[in-house]
Amino acid sequence: MLRLTSPATILILAALTALGPLATDMYLPAMPSMAEALDTGPDQVQLTLSFYMAGFALAQLFVGPVSDHFGRKPVMVAGLALFLAASLLCVVAPTIEWLLVGRFLQAFGGAAGPVLARAAVRDIYDPIAAGRALSHMASTMALAPALAPAVGAGLLLFFGWESVFMLLAIYAAIMLLILILMIPEPLPANRRQSMTAGMILANYRMLLTQRSFVGYTLINASGFAGLFAFLSGSSFVLIEYMGLSPFQYGSGFVLIVAGFFFGTLCSGRYSQRLGRDYLLMLASLMCALAGTTMAILAIAGVHEPWAVIAPHVIFLFGFGIVMPQSMAGALAPNPQCAGSASSLFGFLQMTIAALGGALVGQFHDGTSRTMAIAIALGGLISFTAYAGLIRQRGKSSV
Template sequence: MILVLGALIALGPLTIDMYLPALPAIAEDLNTPSSAVQLTLAGTLVGLALGQLVIGPLSDIVGRRLPLIVGTGVHILASLACIVAPNIAVLGGLRVIQGLGAAAAAVVAMAIVRDLFSGRAAATVLSRLMLVMGVAPVLAPSLGGAVLLVGSWRLVFAALAIMGVALMTLAIVSLRESLPPERRRASGVMPVLRTYRSLLRDTQFVVLVMVAALAMSALFAYVAGSSFVLQEEFGLDEQQFAIVFAAGAISLIGASQLNVLLLGRFAPVQIVLSALSFGVVAGAIMVVLAVTEVGGMAGFVVPLWFVLGAVGFVMPNAPALALSRHGEAAGGAAALLGAAQFGLGAIVAPIVGALGNDAIAVSTTMVATSAAALIALGSVTVLSARR
């Protein structure tokens, strides 16, 4: 079960990360600036965000399996269409549709976790899922780099289509319905709107969602700018970039697994507060080294790994804290969570490009989002203590 859910959640990161080594090649082949190519990444995140807002509540109404199967089918078709995209505008539009399809896998998997687990148990399961899901950002750029050795960037999307078919088959064969008819919500637009209104009235839920989204945005800032920083600024080739990117992902995965042990001694909110504080300090060091150009690539990469490690502690705990507040609307809650994470990522990714796509732009954006997450969590912690 956990392996299947992890594979489904991994579809989003695979869709985002696998083509990262090809971004400079896409810019050259389609004769477009790097900032425009970066918008295709933002488009994917927009699709992931919007898709979850629709598919999450829909899965509360019709069950988990049907939206999952249809969504992965959409992802497969969009991936195939990306292979023949004639220009950056068409590619960007198809990436939005691709994100919409991947959203089904992500939000349904999260809702299934909430159907079956709650509280610390949910945080523990999410940490286990992070290990499975974490393989995606480790392998995706390496797989993309390997594909580029034998073909053009278009072949990357053929590989994504094949993976989509494999995941759809796995879901059909392995996943049973986790939401029986008697636990489903009423159909129609108004029940969906009432669900969202109820969720958005919960201040602590909203703040916890923003903490998760801001922490994830630090990761997306790195994803958006890493290929340009490491390949163009520091001179790595596509395969070397994949290795460095994988090392950062391993830092994130290691932290998420250490989190399982820490949950036996500390509350999730304590872990998140400590991790964000550490991440802000490491991020500030990264900014200073980038501005002063001290340490070269090591001055960028080493503190970056510590920031990613901090994110690895936040990613399983903040969502678990948020989702634990609304078990009766797990699909809608997971949808708002995912929409906030990917929607904010869609805003952050172009900001990195606008700031210059360099080490300073990436490090500044990462520390800013981490600091904002720390402030948000601090505020909700103070409010809870006063009550």
């Protein structure tokens, strides 16, 4: 077994957290081909993302409180096993309806990895160190969405879209073995909580009345909604409308994720020097300006790949700072119920993101306008949440 504070443990927790980006990003280049193979439209294929996010959000309401009682490790093992089985169901899905079921179950199991990896970091580290550890995890995790679309495009070219889900099943099987054999339980027995409905609801009620928790969660969730709007619409915009090949799309995605990667590096480097809230002010403003720029270009009729990719690189740089700092801010005051806090944080994040993705699919007009406007709204709401809930909180505490 590894030491909980070893760099290898953080690396494995990052790999567990990467399960979410892999399951959403790897099959993006295959979405148009899936629509053709399953004899359905883009709106139905886009629902596979929304179903995944809905299942992810719903599962998070349960996995955190359950892990506060039983511990993080057994719940993560059960979740990975379900993710593995659901990925195999996606491989053999004969219709879009079966694929939607597989994606929902895949998300329901996969939620345990990211949610409980975050909670485990709070179990192991104090609030300041947790912010740095989450930034390092996010930097490592950024490799997953950077590589996933290119890998997905290669698998699509040589083996068909089903091979994407087979690779996800193999990844889950490997992580399941590593988790069982190498990671000790991070939650001490003396910090286990009751799992009664009353206790769970009391924790959630306490969190929802905690101004800092709501503020940090909304900053993250609205930024993530902008990211998810891109995930939901970008393959149809860039491949079908603007004419990029799946490989070119994957290459552009690498540039976008590079923005996220460097954002997380800045987050870890400057979190102690500049402070969490100042970093969040700069980063959420960056997301708002980048999203607004993309929307203005789209409304003005500039329908070129650079007009989508360049602003989103900047948006993801900002979100690379927002994500770990807002997570640390939401979890820091709540070590006694870190699993429940991580669950509610993730539930709100995924619910808002799934709603944004569904709206992009519903109002997609064949151009980049709907997606760009959704991304702009995500950035603007993120900055507004900072200004209204975090900055004002800081002023009132002076």
